[in-house]
Amino acid sequence: MDYTLREWVGLARIHGSIAEAAVAVQARENGVSPEQVRETMCHHLHCMQEAVANGIEENVRSVTGLTGGQAAKLLARLNGGSSLCGGLLGKAETYALATAECNACMGKIVAAPTAGACGILPGAILAMMEEKGVTEAAAVEAMFVAAAVGQSIATQASISGAEGGCQAECGTGAAMAAAALAYLEGGSAQQSADAAAFALMNLLGLVCDPVGGLVEVPCVYRNVGSSGVAFTAADMALAGICCPIEPDEVILAMKEVGDAMPPSLRETGEGGCAACESICARLRM
Amino acid sequence: MDLFDLIGPVMIGPSSSHTAGAARIGLTARMLLGEKIVRAEIGLHGSFAKTYHGHGTDRAIVGGLLGMPVDDERLRESLQIAREWGLTYSFYIINIRGAHPNTVRVTITGESGAVLTMEAASVGGGNIEVHRLDGLQVNFTGKENTMIIRHVDIPGAIANVTGVLARQGLNIANMQGYRREAGGDAMIVIELDGLPDDTTVESIRALPCVQGVTFMKRRSDL
Numbered sequence: 001m002d003y004t005l006r007e008w009v010g011l012a013r014i015h016g017s018i019a020e021a022a023v024a025v026q027a028r029e030n031g032v033s034p035e036q037v038r039e040t041m042c043h044h045l046h047c048m049q050e051a052v053a054n055g056i057e058e059n060v061r062s063v064t065g066l067t068g069g070q071a072a073k074l075l076a077r078l079n080g081g082s083s084l085c086g087g088l089l090g091k092a093e094t095y096a097l098a099t100a101e102c103n104a105c106m107g108k109i110v111a112a113p114t115a116g117a118c119g120i121l122p123g124a125i126l127a128m129m130e131e132k133g134v135t136e137a138a139a140v141e142a143m144f145v146a147a148a149v150g151q152s153i154a155t156q157a158s159i160s161g162a163e164g165g166c167q168a169e170c171g172t173g174a175a176m177a178a179a180a181l182a183y184l185e186g187g188s189a190q191q192s193a194d195a196a197a198f199a200l201m202n203l204l205g206l207v208c209d210p211v212g213g214l215v216e217v218p219c220v221y222r223n224v225g226s227s228g229v230a231f232t233a234a235d236m237a238l239a240g241i242c243c244p245i246e247p248d249e250v251i252l253a254m255k256e257v258g259d260a261m262p263p264s265l266r267e268t269g270e271g272g273c274a275a276c277e278s279i280c281a282r283l284r285m
Numbered sequence: 286m287d288l289f290d291l292i293g294p295v296m297i298g299p300s301s302s303h304t305a306g307a308a309r310i311g312l313t314a315r316m317l318l319g320e321k322i323v324r325a326e327i328g329l330h331g332s333f334a335k336t337y338h339g340h341g342t343d344r345a346i347v348g349g350l351l352g353m354p355v356d357d358e359r360l361r362e363s364l365q366i367a368r369e370w371g372l373t374y375s376f377y378i379i380n381i382r383g384a385h386p387n388t389v390r391v392t393i394t395g396e397s398g399a400v401l402t403m404e405a406a407s408v409g410g411g412n413i414e415v416h417r418l419d420g421l422q423v424n425f426t427g428k429e430n431t432m433i434i435r436h437v438d439i440p441g442a443i444a445n446v447t448g449v450l451a452r453q454g455l456n457i458a459n460m461q462g463y464r465r466e467a468g469g470d471a472m473i474v475i476e477l478d479g480l481p482d483d484t485t486v487e488s489i490r491a492l493p494c495v496q497g498v499t500f501m502k503r504r505s506d507l
Contacts, residue, residue: 002286026288040289047295047356062299064339103298106341106361113291114410115301121292143292150291159291160409162302162386176291213336215299269336 001029002155005193005247008148012189019141019183022148041140041147044110048122051109052095055102062104064283067216071098074224088131089231096123096227100220113150113159116166116215117173119223121146124177124230128184138184145183146176149196156248157255161208162267164258166222171203171254174226174233181234191237197247198233199226204250205257207265209272212283218273294411296355302387303333303340306407308360309504310389311349313415313427314403316501320395322350322372328379331386333407337376346389347374355411388416421463421472428504429458429476434489435497438464438471442494446473449492453485470496 003011003025011021026037054060056075061068074094077083083090096119103109103118112121125142128134134142150159153172158164178195187195203226211217237243243250264271273279296305315322327346329337337343341361348363351370359366367374381388385406392402404417415425418433425431436442443462450457456478464471481500490498 022288029287041292044289044292044295062339063341106298106304106344108295108356108358109298110293110295111301111305111411112293115296115298115305118298144288147288147291151286151288154291155286160302162409212339213332214339215303216339268332 001025003148003152004156005149005152005196005251008152009189009193017141017183018148018189018192019144022144026144038140041143042136045125045136045139045143047108047110048099049126051102051107052098052122052126054107055098055100055105056094060101060105060107062216063106064212064214064216066211066214066279066283067104067220068101070220071101085228088127089228091131092123092127092227092231093224094123095126096120096223097220099123100223104216104220112146112176113154113172114161114169116161116219117169117223117226119220120170120173120226120230121177121180123223123227124181128181132184134184142180142184145192146180149179149192150176152248153200153251153254156251158258164255165261165266166206166208167200167203167254168258169208170222170226171200171206173223174199174203174230177227177230178233178237181230182237185234185238187234187238193247194241194243195234195237197243197245197250198236199229200250200254201243201245202229202233204254207261207272208267209265209274210267210269211274211276211279213267213269213274217279290410290412294355296411297345297358297360300340301411302407302409303336303342304345305355305411306387306413307333307342307345307389308349308353308355309411309413309427310405310407311346311391312352312354313349313405313413313501314391314393314401315350315352317403317418317433317499318393318395318399318401319499320397320399322393323396324394325350325372325374326392327374327376328390329376330379330381330384330388330390333387333389334378343376346391347372350374350391350393384416418472421465421470423463423472423474424461425474425476427501430478430480430503431501432475432477432481433499434473434475434495436471436473436495438468439494442471443473445492445494446489449485449488450475450477450481453481455479455481455485
């Protein structure tokens with residue numbers, strides 16, 4: 001039951017949408033009803049809401065003390081009306097950071113596709129619910145679109161930073177969110193695929209360089225930046241801009257780039273940000 | 286690939302491989318022993334050895350050994366809970382030649398005195414692979430309904446076991462056999478589509494060639 005983006009778009013023609021196709025495929029695979037898989041996804045959505053609520057607290061701190069309490073600052077700026085990104089994207093970024101910080105502080109989160117990139121999708125979905133009036137039922141459908149995109153990437157490339165760098169984690173998270181956003185705005189299956197490709201294209205080459213090997217710096221900030229990429233990618237696709245490269249080929253390009261990355265930039269905590277003395281010194285204290 | 290592997294699992298952070306996978310390794314060892322654990326020696330290899338503290342890998346493994354699933358909030362305080370529940374644990378750094386970077390070797394003792402040694406790797410996204418069980422090389426994930434049968438390597442041993450399953454109408458999805466030497470200790474790992482009832486497990490346990498049976502239900506992330 002592994003499908004490429006092109007195949008998901010094909011299935012959408014039969015089932016009505018990528019969401020419907022993904023629900024049908026998952027129900028068949030688990031031997032349960034479509035309602036049951038929707039219920040499970042809805043449970044995941046509620047867990048995402050709880051993670052945001054926990055991560056947005058001012059006083060949360062990670063074991064190392066490197067991260068925590070920063071989403072509260074973004075929220076204060078947003079609530080003060082001075083966010084440069086505005087209500088929708090500003091909220092998505094705030095919630096992405098809250099989720100990523102909840103994760104860094106050993107809170108309960110939903111991997112999407114991994115724990116390191118767990119903020120991007122919930123940030124986008126929950127902001128759309130609050131700012132655009134998206135219903136819970138529609139949000140659940142959008143999450144199936146995101147999961148389908150994630151599957152295409154996982155099976156054709158990788159979703160592991162150790163294998164493919166951060167482009168495989170935050171890149172995939174942004175692609176999943178972009179496809180979900182396009183779906184929520186009434187875009188076609190092809191527009192969701194194009195949005196995913198645009199997002200991945202924009203994060204191609206992003207390395208995985210966690211300070212101390214920990215899911216904190218720069219991971220939590222990349223969840224914020226990747227949220228912006230997801231929204232701009234969805235906007236391009238919804239505007240009718242077609243991805244000039246076959247979306248699945250962008251995934252294969254991501255794999256090729258990941259394979260070419262030196263091990264020091266693939267989650268070993270040796271290169272990039274992880275090699276910066278100013279923060280390494282703080283970690284040793 | 287399961288779509289809930291892309292949006293999921295619901296887990297305690299910060300790392301699907303170093304926290305969720307680590308908890309699953311502990312929980313799998315607990316299920317394989319089949320009883321309360323009183324002592325655990327935990328060897329950390331590779332990346333696990335280097336970053337276990339910041340990722341809460343130690344708390345996750347101990348929490349799993351105590352029976353906590355990956356989304357259990359108590360994982361954070363598991364080291365303290367272990368003391369309250371009478372589990373003595375110790376960690377050591379180990380270098381296992383050729384092993385996956387996120388590998389753990391646990392030696393656990395149950396309240397009855399039973400001992401189990403397991404080597405498992407956290408292979409990404411919270412998924413795990415068990416690579417060694419009581420010295421025998423194996424390969425299973427615990428994602429499916431898994432039955433582990435320890436037996437003596439004699440002709441017909443496997444046929445006897447599968448015969449019981451066939452009579453109960455249980456379909457085998459996957460099966461692997463392992464042995465140390467001809468005629469010696471051996472193990473079959475069977476992944477089943479359905480759930481065996483207690484009678485089935487007892488019937489297999491009663492077979493003369495069988496030394497022990499453990500059954501682990503399909504991981505219930507759904």
